[in-house]
Amino acid sequence: MTLKLGIIGCGGMGLRHMHGISELMKYSEIMKLEAVCDLHESAANFVASKAEEITGKRPNVFTSLEKMLYQSDIDVLDIVTDTRTHHKFAIEAMESGVNVMTEKPMGVTLKACRQMMDSRKKNNVKLAVAENYRRDPMNRLVKELIDNGAIGTPQMLLDISVSGGGNLMHATGWRAKKVMAGSLILEQGVHTSDLILYFMGDAESIYATTGVMQKERKVGKRPPGIEQFYGHRVEDQFEGQSKVIIDAEDTAFSVIKFQSGAIGQMTMTSGANGYGFGNETIHGTEGTLKLPGSRNGNSPIISRDNLSDSITGDDLLDLVPEWQLDDITSLYFDGSRRISNYDYPFEAVDRKLIAIELHDLAEAIINNSTPEVDEIVGVKALSLAYGALESGDTGQIVKLKDIETGKVNQYQSEIDSELKI
Numbered sequence: 091m092t093l094k095l096g097i098i099g100c101g102g103m104g105l106r107h108m109h110g111i112s113e114l115m116k117y118s119e120i121m122k123l124e125a126v127c128d129l130h131e132s133a134a135n136f137v138a139s140k141a142e143e144i145t146g147k148r149p150n151v152f153t154s155l156e157k158m159l160y161q162s163d164i165d166v167l168d169i170v171t172d173t174r175t176h177h178k179f180a181i182e183a184m185e186s187g188v189n190v191m192t193e194k195p196m197g198v199t200l201k202a203c204r205q206m207m208d209s210r211k212k213n214n215v216k217l218a219v220a221e222n223y224r225r226d227p228m229n230r231l232v233k234e235l236i237d238n239g240a241i242g243t244p245q246m247l248l249d250i251s252v253s254g255g256g257n258l259m260h261a262t263g264w265r266a267k268k269v270m271a272g273s274l275i276l277e278q279g280v281h282t283s284d285l286i287l288y289f290m291g292d293a294e295s296i297y298a299t300t301g302v303m304q305k306e307r308k309v310g311k312r313p314p315g316i317e318q319f320y321g322h323r324v325e326d327q328f329e330g331q332s333k334v335i336i337d338a339e340d341t342a343f344s345v346i347k348f349q350s351g352a353i354g355q356m357t358m359t360s361g362a363n364g365y366g367f368g369n370e371t372i373h374g375t376e377g378t379l380k381l382p383g384s385r386n387g388n389s390p391i392i393s394r395d396n397l398s399d400s401i402t403g404d405d406l407l408d409l410v411p412e413w414q415l416d417d418i419t420s421l422y423f424d425g426s427r428r429i430s431n432y433d434y435p436f437e438a439v440d441r442k443l444i445a446i447e448l449h450d451l452a453e454a455i456i457n458n459s460t461p462e463v464d465e466i467v468g469v470k471a472l473s474l475a476y477g478a479l480e481s482g483d484t485g486q487i488v489k490l491k492d493i494e495t496g497k498v499n500q501y502q503s504e505i506d507s508e509l510k511i
C-alpha cells in the first residue's frame with residue numbers, strides 16, 4: 091500500500107519536508123508525494139520542481155488547502171506552515187478524513203491543540219507531530235544509556251542555550267510576532283522541551299522569569315546554510331524590511347521539577363550580545379552525560395569521577411549491550427543497528443530524520459497503531475515551553491497539568507482571542 095502525501099507550506103521547512111519524503115521514496119514505497127500547496131504559487135512551484143528533479147515525478151501544485159483536499163486524493167496532510175495556522179489546517183484535513191502530520195509546535199496554543207485532539211477523535215484519523223530531534227540515532231543512544239542506568243539515577247538537568255547577534259531566526263518575520271509564533275521561546279523551546287521530557291520523564295511544575303532582551307532584529311541576509319532552504323520563500327508582510335520589532339519573549343530562565351524528583355534548568359535566550367554558548371548535561375547518581383545535540387553525528391560523552399575518564403564513541407555501546415536502532419531508523423541509516431556516531435552532512439541527516447517521522451506515521455496508519463510523537467507527546471512538549479511563558483507572565487510556579495488543561499492560560503489567552511480559537 092502506498093499512501094499519498096500532500097505538503098502545505100513550501101517555505102524553508104516545507105522544502106526540507108520535500109527532501110524528507112523524497113528520501114523516504116528512495117527506500118520505501120509506503121508513502122509518496124502527491125501534491126504541494128502554498129499561498130505563494132512561486133514557492134509551491136519551486137518545491138514541486140525540486141521534487142521532480144529528485145523523484146522524476148512532479149507533484150500537483152495548489153494555492154489553497156480546500157482545493158488540494160478536493161482535487162487531490164491525499165491520505166496524509168503534512169503541515170509546514172507558520173505555527174499560527176497548524177490547528178486550522180489540521181482540523182480542516184481531519185474533518186475530510188485525512189490523517190495529519192504537523193510540524194512542531196503542534197498548535198499555536200494549548201487550546202488550539204485541544205481542538206485538534208477533539209477533531210482527531212471524532213474523525214478517527216491519525217495525528218502526529220514532526221519532532222525530529224529525538225529521532226536522531228545519537229539521541230536514541232542517549233535515551234538507552236539513561237534508561238540502562240549508565241549514569242545511575244538522573245538527578246539534575248542543565249539545558250542552557252545563549253545566542254544572539256541581533257538576527258531573527260532564519261530571517262522570518264512571523265517568528266517575531268506572538269500571535270503568529272507564540273514567541274521565540276515556544277519556537278525554540280518546544281524542541282528542547284520534547285527532548286528534556288524524552289530523557290527525564292514527565293515534569294510536575296516549572297518556574298521561570300522571562301523577558302525581551304533584543305527587541306529590534308535584523309531580517310536581512312541569511313548565512314548560506316540557511317539560505318539554501320529559505321532563498322525561494324516569499325513573506326509579503328515583512329517584504330523589503332531590514333528589521334522587525336519582536337513583540338514577545340526571547341528569553342526564559344526556568345527551573346523544572348520532574349515527577350521523578352529530579353530538577354532541571356532550562357535557560358534559553360536569542361537576545362544575548364557577544365558571547366554565545368550552550369550546555370546540555372544530565373547529572374546522575376553515578377556520573378554525567380553530555381548530550382550530543384542533534385543532526386551532527388557526535389557521540390554522547392559520559393564522565394564518572396572526573397573528565398579524564400570520559401567514555402565516548404564505541405565504548406558507550408558496551409554500556410547498552412541490548413541496544414538496537416529500530417527497523418525504520420536503521421533503514422535510513424545504512425541498515426546499521428548499533429552506532430555511536432555518524433558522518434553525514436546536515437542536509438543528509440535532516441532529510442533522513444524527516445523521512446523517519448513520515449514513515450513512522452505511515453506505519454501507524456496502515457497498522458492502526460499510534461505514531462511515536464502523537465498528540466499526547468506533542469501537548470506535553472508544548473506545555474513545558476508554555477509553562478515557562480505562563481510562569482514568567484504570572485510570577486507563579488505553574489503545574490504542567492494546569493497548562494495542559496487550560497486552567498493556566500493568561501499568556502496564551504491573547505493569542506486565542508486574536509485568532510478566535
Ligand SMILES: NC(=O)c1ccc[n+]([C@@H]2O[C@H](COP(=O)([O-])OP(=O)(O)OC[C@H]3O[C@@H](n4cnc5c(N)ncnc54)[C@H](O)[C@@H]3O)[C@@H](O)[C@H]2O)c1
Nearest residue numbers: 099100101102103104128129170171172173193194195323
Ligand atoms: N522541526 C524543525 O527542525 C523545524 C525547523 C524549522 C521550522 N519548523 C517549523 O516549520 C513550520 C514552518 O516554518 P518555516 O521556517 O518553514 O517558515 P516559512 O515562513 O519559511 O514557511 C511557511 C510557509 O507557509 C506558507 N503559508 C502560510 N500561510 C499559508 C496558507 N494559509 N496557505 C498555504 N501556505 C501558507 C508561507 O507562504 C510559507 O511559504 C513552523 O511551524 C516551524 O516551527 C520546524
